[in-house]
Amino acid sequence: MALITDLSGKTAIITGSNSGIGLGVARELARAGADVVLNSYTDTEDDHALAKEIADEHGVTARYIQADLSKGDQARALIEQAGTCDILINNAGIQHVAPIEDFDTGKWDAIIAINMSSAFHTTAVALPMMRKAGWGRVINIASAHGLTASPYKSAYVSAKHGVVGMTKVVALETAKEPITANAICPGYVLTPLVEAQIPDTAKEYDMSEEEAIEKVILDRQPSKEFATVEQLGGTVAFLCSPAGDQITGTTISVDGGWTAL
Numbered sequence: 001m002a003l004i005t006d007l008s009g010k011t012a013i014i015t016g017s018n019s020g021i022g023l024g025v026a027r028e029l030a031r032a033g034a035d036v037v038l039n040s041y042t043d044t045e046d047d048h049a050l051a052k053e054i055a056d057e058h059g060v061t062a063r064y065i066q067a068d069l070s071k072g073d074q075a076r077a078l079i080e081q082a083g084t085c086d087i088l089i090n091n092a093g094i095q096h097v098a099p100i101e102d103f104d105t106g107k108w109d110a111i112i113a114i115n116m117s118s119a120f121h122t123t124a125v126a127l128p129m130m131r132k133a134g135w136g137r138v139i140n141i142a143s144a145h146g147l148t149a150s151p152y153k154s155a156y157v158s159a160k161h162g163v164v165g166m167t168k169v170v171a172l173e174t175a176k177e178p179i180t181a182n183a184i185c186p187g188y189v190l191t192p193l194v195e196a197q198i199p200d201t202a203k204e205y206d207m208s209e210e211e212a213i214e215k216v217i218l219d220r221q222p223s224k225e226f227a228t229v230e231q232l233g234g235t236v237a238f239l240c241s242p243a244g245d246q247i248t249g250t251t252i253s254v255d256g257g258w259t260a261l
């Protein structure tokens with residue numbers, strides 16, 4: 001994909017970025033010239049090697065900062081430790097599926113904390129940094145489940161709807177400043193997590209992998225194609241470009257038509 005913006009001199013913090021969408025977004029922002037801060041709750045050699053790989057590939061500064069975003073104080077410390085933040089991507093997220101009457105309370109609390117409250121804490125610390133720099137982007141990776149619901153995903157759907165609501169509030173509180181806040185709502189994205197589900201789903205439904213993708217996994221995605229982490233990275237880069245200066249307080253769906261149904 002061609003570059004649509006030059007982000008040299010900007011620092012992007014991407015939560016939950018040692019895999020999947022977060023890593024794809026970090027790679028795309030680094031490709032556009034931004035210095036990047038990667039994060040997850042682990043602190044392994046592989047985590048730090050990822051940052052080094054991105055720095056070497058794109059000639060930017062890339063750091064890995066460990067923080068468990070289920071804890072508000074660690075979410076705040078992540079931004080403080082980074083020291084500067086022009087672009088904040090709230091991406092960390094987990095999932096748990098169960099009928100509401102059986103839904104584990106600990107799992108509910110963890111999903112609300114990681115998928116929603118962490119974005120409140122990081123944004124609260126990042127906004128003053130953006131104001132000081134005179135420019136900023138808050139981009140929350142919500143979900144098609146921030147706009148629609150599915151059974152058995154009470155915590156996830158609640159958290160993602162909450163993130164979409166918080167995005168609008170941040171946009172209004174920064175409306176007169178050169179700062180924007182938006183949510184991206186992906187449908188199914190081909191990440192290692194989703195890829196790993198394909199053989200099991202095919203086995204469970206006694207189908208070929210192609211059939212399982214089309215009829216089960218992408219049942220609600222009319223394009224019958226996964227979105228890719230590169231497309232998510234490109235959508236983030238677009239919001240960071242000058243074309244995004246007046247786009248604020250909205251959602252951008254990258255869902256192959258899911259929410260048009």
Ligand code: NAD
Nearest residue numbers: 016017018019020021040041068069091092093143188189
């Ligand atoms: P993933 O599991 O590959 O990535 C999730 C990231 O969050 C990982 O880096 C993980 O380490 C991190 N994380 C989890 N718990 C954390 C914690 N306590 N503290 C810090 N980091 C933590 O999954 P993904 O598919 O890349 O998902 C990324 C985001 O995109 C999530 O918010 C998810 O809800 C959203 N999303 C994904 C899809 C999809 O189809 N993959 C669709 C819609 C929305």
